[in-house]
Amino acid sequence: MADQPTAGRSKAIRRLKWAMRAFGQLTWGMGTGLLALITFVLGIAVAISSLVGVGILLIRPWLVLLRAVADLERSRLTNQGYEVISPYEQLPQRLRDCLEVVRTDQTTQRDLMWLPVHATWGLIASFFGFQAGINVLREISFPLWWHLLPADEATTLNGLIRVNDWSGAAFSVALGVVWLAVFLFLNPAIVQATAAPGLRLLTAHPDVDLTARIAQLTTTRAAALDAHAVELRRIERALHDGAQNRLVGVAMLTGAAQEALRRDSDSAEAMMEQAHAAAEQALAELRSVVRGILPPILEDRGLAGALNALASSCAVECSVDVDVPVRCPASVESTAYFAAAEALTNISKHSGAYRATLTVRRSQGSLLVVVDDDGRGGAKMDAGSGLAGISRRVAAHDGRTEIQSPVGGPTRIEVELPCGL
Ligand SMILES: Nc1ncnc2c1ncn2[C@@H]1O[C@H](COP(=O)(O)OP(=O)(O)O)[C@@H](O)[C@H]1O
Ligand SMILES: [Mg+2]
Structure with missing residues (x-):
């Protein structure tokens, strides 16, 4: 009761x-x-x-x-x-x-x-x-x-x-x-x-084929995993062929220098110098691998700072206009950064342009990166590995890459990445 x-x-x-x-x-x-x-x-x-x-x-x-x-x-x-x-x-x-x-x-x-x-x-x-x-x-x-x-x-x-x-x-x-x-x-x-x-x-109509959407998401997820595996392989190769080889060299040179120290200190000194140079190179390569994984500059200076630094090292004069009031998820920022880096490298390498502009905006839950140049045009997604790689990386975010580059120019590369509201 x-x-x-x-x-x-x-x-x-x-x-x-x-x-x-x-x-x-x-x-x-x-x-x-x-x-x-x-x-x-x-x-x-x-x-x-x-x-x-x-x-x-x-x-x-x-x-x-x-x-x-x-x-x-x-x-x-x-x-x-x-x-x-x-x-x-x-x-x-x-x-x-x-x-x-x-x-x-x-x-x-x-x-x-x-x-x-x-x-x-x-x-x-x-x-x-x-x-x-x-x-x-x-x-x-x-x-x-x-x-x-x-x-x-x-x-x-x-x-x-x-x-x-x-x-x-x-x-x-x-x-x-x-x-x-x-x-x-x-x-x-x-x-x-x-x-x-x-x-x-507002729910999907039974006739609306969500299978198409699911298939697309499955493909992009597979692409994401693929991109991840490719990225791991690239890092493994970069470490194996670069830093690891140099460090093996350092080990051998220091070993030989130790031997030589007992007999002829002059040749030992030369070897130590070589070992030192090889160690410095190994360090530089390790730094570049780290930069390729997640550029520390993004962490330190945010997207705007990192893109400004990119543009200032571009061979073509490049103006930057970034208006992103709040930070996006790190994976989105790094993809935007790599896309801009690839586009700017291409401009230096292929475009023959005088001027380039890099514009970044955030609107309606997306981050939009647009790179324009006034060069000769003719950029193609599947002519090399750079743009195709970027497009795969962007697709893994369920984003969009668009290239407008008629022969004779100008070229515009647009990357849109969903980044939440
Ligand atoms: N901004 C540009 N202006 C003119 N041509 C370009 C530009 N960007 C890319 N291209 C052309 O598109 C091709 C594909 O580019 P990309 O996939 O980055 O490959 P690559 O490894 O050659 O840089 C390049 O080989 C080049 O011919
Ligand atoms: Mg390229």
Whole structure:
């Protein structure tokens, strides 16, 4: 028997926690609903202005916005315990391809169906649930503060009923209790009801072939493992052929010098000098191997500093413009660094350019590295090993490498690396 009040209390606490979570979800839902409404209105404006031509240029940015808003709602649903992954492929750069995405891509069409529903139903229902939470506090605490307000200004039921006396205040408390019931019992159901359209439309359509996406991820993962193995082999070769050989030389020379010391100290001294030189070389090679694994300069001076140092050692005059306010994950930074290093080396080696520019931006969860030169062009992905290696490394991050290099120039290498929000 003694357990009963305890069990009742823990049930009430559980219900309260549940209601608080629902309140958080509805506040979040109100945010995504509001964003959906703004996106919807902008979408209508873009659609109308596309009919007369100009708006057509805004279709891609609008699609980016639509995806960002849908992804925010997906995170809300994931936070509720449903697994809703973002099913997008990268948006194409060209306008015509973007129009094709709107016309044929099922995921985009489902986003377009979800948008007006969430902008209306989602927003209104979430707002109601949010108001219920606010009203509980407001109406129940009403007797504490209503008389402090100027006469005739105290109202209850969202301004609908004016309160002039204590019976009105008591009525407000009664209303507060009703709102409390809504807060405790109805809000969790409202959360589910606002989530429903997203669960139907923002998840991947059964016909959308996620196998293609999975196959792509499997390939890039295999490429990542491959790139890793190649990298290990390169490091092993560099150590084996370089530093290790030099150190073997040092060992032999010092051994021989020891022998010679007993007979002829002059030749011993010459050998010690050789050994010293070989040791210095081994050290230099070890340093260069270390630099090739993760350039220490990235650690010390960040991406901007490291890229500036790269550019200043480039044979062609190169201006650098890096605007990355927060640091990206180390693997992303080092891939961006190696991509820029390869592009700049190529410019020095192959381009015959007078000027180069290196631009780095971070936007919409991606790090974008663009290297331009005004040289003779003709860069090809599979003509050598450098660009192909970079492209594999970038693909391992699920990123994109694009080369525009018509014969006669100019050349632009673009690398985009997802780096989280
Ligand atoms: N910026 C550039 N300007 C002109 N040609 C380039 C440029 N970058 C690369 N190339 C051409 O593309 C080929 C492939 O480059 P890459 O894969 O880096 O191989 P490599 O090992 O020869 O540098 C190069 O051999 C060169 O002919
Ligand atoms: Mg190269």
